[in-house]
Amino acid sequence: MRGFGSDNHSGVHPEILQALSGANIDHAPSYGTDPLTEKCQEMFKTFFGKTCEAYFVFNGTASNVLSLKAMMKSHESCLVSDISHMNLDECGAPEFFAGKLIPVKSVEGKLTLPELEKHLIRLGDQHYTQPRVVSLTQPTEVGTLYSLEEIKTISTWAKKHNLLVHMDGARFTNAVYKLNCSMQAMTTDLGIDVLSFGGTKNGLMFGEAVVILNPALGKDFKYIRKQAAQLPSKTRFIAAQFLAFFSNELYLKIAKHSCDMAQYFFETLSGKLKINYPVQSNALFAVIPQPLVKKLKQKYFFYVWNETIFECRLMTSWDTQKSDIEGFCQALDEIL
Numbered sequence: 001m002r003g004f005g006s007d008n009h010s011g012v013h014p015e016i017l018q019a020l021s022g023a024n025i026d027h028a029p030s031y032g033t034d035p036l037t038e039k040c041q042e043m044f045k046t047f048f049g050k051t052c053e054a055y056f057v058f059n060g061t062a063s064n065v066l067s068l069k070a071m072m073k074s075h076e077s078c079l080v081s082d083i084s085h086m087n088l089d090e091c092g093a094p095e096f097f098a099g100k101l102i103p104v105k106s107v108e109g110k111l112t113l114p115e116l117e118k119h120l121i122r123l124g125d126q127h128y129t130q131p132r133v134v135s136l137t138q139p140t141e142v143g144t145l146y147s148l149e150e151i152k153t154i155s156t157w158a159k160k161h162n163l164l165v166h167m168d169g170a171r172f173t174n175a176v177y178k179l180n181c182s183m184q185a186m187t188t189d190l191g192i193d194v195l196s197f198g199g200t201k202n203g204l205m206f207g208e209a210v211v212i213l214n215p216a217l218g219k220d221f222k223y224i225r226k227q228a229a230q231l232p233s234k235t236r237f238i239a240a241q242f243l244a245f246f247s248n249e250l251y252l253k254i255a256k257h258s259c260d261m262a263q264y265f266f267e268t269l270s271g272k273l274k275i276n277y278p279v280q281s282n283a284l285f286a287v288i289p290q291p292l293v294k295k296l297k298q299k300y301f302f303y304v305w306n307e308t309i310f311e312c313r314l315m316t317s318w319d320t321q322k323s324d325i326e327g328f329c330q331a332l333d334e335i336l
């Protein structure tokens, strides 16, 4: 089975699988005290700056929720895009564990200052949750990117209003590749306080990292993670995957491949289907007429994202082949 359902549908990159096997030798101390985890922590520091702390967790939802938990109290709130994963697809976990989310109208998936401003209200009012965090997703849920300048603008606005800034980077390395900048340039240098750093969607078997860039927020994080049942005991198996991901710039090769395939998909499809957002990472949102959807999905799986307009998400990943894309387009032509 091949398809464009999600970068979660693809398997594990062979170099990552090999790293898992490589870590599977003898014994090692548990709960983050093993040599591979220590080496990996140092690696994160080379990417994000000496004072950052990276904490492994099992999945992206935990990464987001625990990031928020470290940033806000339960009577505080977090401003997020209305279409963000945190707002729509985490089953209320951020609100259950951390505090209220305030959905903000987005433009092509992105937050803008005029819309954010509208929610900076009732400050000091004991009846209203107090805004404390702004969370932006990079790349966004519709595959678009904030430029460095746009991130800087939001972060500067946030600091001016005493808000902290979180970045949901489930596909962060795709953004790093596309914006051709360092990890630090997109985060630490722009005032991001905490980053959810994705692994699973980028070729790992499992594992994400909460990267705390603002040292003032890290004090209690080890307790927060453990209390939320997200402290892996055999941490070395997440560390080994991230070490392989970072070695020889594998993360960039994976990001380049996924994003270049999306671009190729866009070019191959253009003229055939309406594409709804700029293709800036590894996702395309194509409007596929309803009668075609079922037949096409039988050959190459994908999700209908917005059922009212039959907007469908086509997602590429580290293992997408040109032949998958050409096969999809051929199937489309045949059905048409």
Ligand SMILES: Cc1ncc(COP(=O)(O)O)c(C=O)c1O
Pocket: 058, 059, 060, 061, 062, 064, 085, 086, 137, 140, 141, 168, 170, 171, 200
């Ligand atoms: C942008 C974004 N953030 C967070 C997540 C959550 O990841 P998980 O499903 O591993 O909890 C996802 C998953 O699709 C996502 O797309």
